[in-house]
Amino acid sequence: MSLTEAEHxxxxxxxxxxxxxxxxxERVQERLEAGIPGADEVQELARIRADLARVGSNLNQLMRAVNQGQVVxxxxxxxxVEALAGQLGALRRALP
Known part of the structure; x- marks a missing residue:
């Protein structure tokens, strides 16, 4: 492993x-044993959360229209929509 002088x-x-x-x-092993996600996993989780937020927003808009009596x-x-709402909630609970 190569380090800069400052890193070393x-x-x-x-x-x-x-x-x-x-x-x-030891630090690397501790991280592996703790199951701490790496940078790639953290970025992927951030993308998933953003996607879920957009889906949730669209779902809320649709449900608001339905609750106001607009025709589905x-x-x-x-x-x-109901199935998606259930899946969205399950995904949010499953994500760290």
Missing amino acids: QAWTQAAGGQRVSVWAR PTPQLYEA
Whole structure:
């Protein structure tokens, strides 16, 4: 692993007298064992959350129209909206 001089100094200080390679390996292992998502996973979760927020907003607008008495074209659309609302809630609860 290559480090800049500044990174090496910061890691050496953080290691507190322990060999940097041992300290770094322990930090990586702790992260893996803790199940902490990496940067790629965090970005993907952010994209999913944004998509879900847009879907939720559209769903709210549609349901507001329905609750105000506007005509829904088919019973299947209403069923689909209810199913989507349930799935959206389940996804939001499942995401960290």
